[in-house]
Amino acid sequence: MLRAFFRKTEQVARDPVLRQWLWKRLTGTAAKLPDFSAHHPPYLNSLAPPSGSDVAPPKTFKPLAALSPVGYIDLALPGLSLRLEPNGTRDIFQRDYDDIETLLALHRFAWVPLVSCGAQVRSSWVQALWDAWRRDFAVPGDSWAWHPYTAAERAINLLDLARTYGLPEPVEETVTLLARHAHAIRERLEFFGDHNTSNHLSNNGRGLYRLGLALGISWAVEQGAQILEEEAKRILLMSGVLREGSSHYHLLIARNYADAWLAARRHGRPEEATLRAIVEKILAVISSLILPGGLPLVGDVSPDCPPEYLMGLAGDGIETGWVAALPDEDRAALTALMAATNPVPDKTLANDGWLRLAHGPWAGLWHASPIGWSHAPGHGHQDVGGFELHYQDTPVLIDPGRGAYGETGEAARYRSAAVHNTVTVNSVNPYPANKPYYDDSFRMEITGPPPELRSGDKEVILEHSGFQRIVEVGKLCRRWGFSETEMVIKDELAGHGIHRVSRRLVTPLKVEVTPAGLVLSNSEKKFSLSSPGPEAAISPISLWSAYGNGRPGTLIEFAADTPLPWSGEISLKVS
Secondary structure: OHHHHHHHHHHHHHOHHHHHHHHHHHOOOOOOOOOOOOOOOHHHOOOOOOOOOOOOOOOOOOEOOOOOOOOOEEEEEOOEEEEEOHHHOOOOOOOOOOOHHHHHHHHOOOOOOOOOOOHHHHHHHHHHHHHHHHHHHOOOOOOHHHOHHHHHHHHHHHHHHHHHOOEOOOHHHHHHHHHHHHHHHHHOOOOOOOOOOOOHHHHHHHHHHHHHHHHOOHHHHHHHHHHHHHHHHHHEOOOOOEOOOOHHHHHHHHHHHHHHHHHHHHOOOOOHHHHHHHHHHHHHHHHHHOEOOEOOOOOOOOOOOOHHHHHHHHOOOOOOHHHHHOOHHHHHHHHHHHHHOOOOOHHHHHHOOEEEEEEOOEEEEEEOOOOOOOOOOOOOOOOOOEEEEEEOOEEEEOOOOOOOOOOOHHHHHOOOHHHOOOEEEOOEOOOOOOOOOOOHHHHHHHHOOOOEEEEOOOEEEEEEOHHHHOOOEEEEEEEEEEOOOEEEEEEEEEEEEEEEEEEEEEEOOEEEEEOOEEEEEOOOOEEEEEOOOOOOEEEEEEEEEEOOEEEEEEEEEEEEEEEEEEEEEEEEEEO
16 A cells, blocks of 8 residues: 555655546546446346356257366467466466566456367367366456456357357356356456447457357346447547547457357347448448558557457458458458448548548558547557658658557667657657646646648648647657658647657668668668757667567667757658
8 A cells, every 4th residue: 555655655645637537636627537337337227237147058058068177378468478287277266477467368268269289289288277267266256367358358269169169168158157247247347437438348248248148148248238339429539430549449340240240240239330430430441451562550459369360350351360260251341341331431431530641652650549649448549749650661761569468667768759669759749648637728728739641642740739848848740751762740839948859760771871861771662761950869779570479670860959949750651
């Protein structure tokens, strides 16, 4: 308790915006948060309450019929590939791991759809680990093992396995334990008011829905469907893009809603049409988020699964990962829906903070939260004014993603502007850290109007006033102009006085320092990068392709103490 007090005190000391809000709260001028009842979304009040007497599976589950494990297995976990021997299952859920996400993935049986081994090998290890798990965690409680998001993921992974291979034995006991999952999820739904509820609640709903359909729990079906429908209105912006600022999480939400829709379709449910419309809206965004060289990992990278596992949701007849593993009828229905879905209009998506531009051999993706501040709670980074740029199918300047969650150290650094293709002033992020209890009027008071992100035939323009909270500093305007062989960034920063202006770029290419500037290259292409003024500083950086899985890259920084108003230019040419 004392440690938490000191942590909060330190947070207040280093966050001037939080101090301003606290003063407004102390003086009674801060906006009052609406009343809410934690774990109880109001839209469920009119529905039938949970009941413990209606577990009646519509069909009999076949047993997994697994043998004892032989040899080892490598479990694909967030940030860790865990080699497990047959005698190592007993304490696997009680071990200490460097990252809590590793333990959560074990409790979720998240490795089951990801592991590459034969069906019999997979079945034997599922049974062994299920025996170990239910021995110690069969009774719901407040531990991480029964966190509602974890309970939902575990139940769905086991139900998916059961459809093809069977349910872990003893089947009747497993069915009873899965029914407890529904009650455990319902009792601790992740609802914390309209201002502080994340995408997790929608997945709680998916867990209830899937469990209800599989086990014949009518209240879980009804409440799960209601949660899915209502939360889509909350977590999706007008364009259909996830409001939380992460490209990977958008794919994850697409998977979750597609999974629920397919379940409704299989069971002939009346909410199938509603879920189908939601899925179509989410799918319409995906093609705009993907560049010729792949998916830019803007915002957090989810520990739930690697990004490539969800790339089958991009359509184009590519069936990989989750899509490829679907039963034939489900896969055919989903691929037909993807083929019939038209991409969201560019302007609609740009209004929600995501802009894609292609000019000649260049293609780029720009992101600027529509309110400037990253949504809270959410998975966005300090990337206003940032972008990812590909030349043909070669990623040249990229978003590095983030390899782990956390509020300090490297985890905090990879969420900051210090490792993004954007601008900082006096080492300050473009926008302050957001809090769920801040209101729009307070945010407007601190940083002015929302950013403006727009494009023409050959250029992208971003203007924002996020730096106005710094004394003497005004609006920033960034312009990206394109020709067939060159991209030029022109920056203008209003204000007065002398301030340190830093512009950063991240590249996966080899970087060489020459008298004429920097040369970026791979085995096929070469680019020259230059800017008038001080020489660029280069340093190594990790580029995250999945949670905990990185590769080497380079951070390039042009920085100088300069009087305002200021303008600068960066040129990237094809050599």
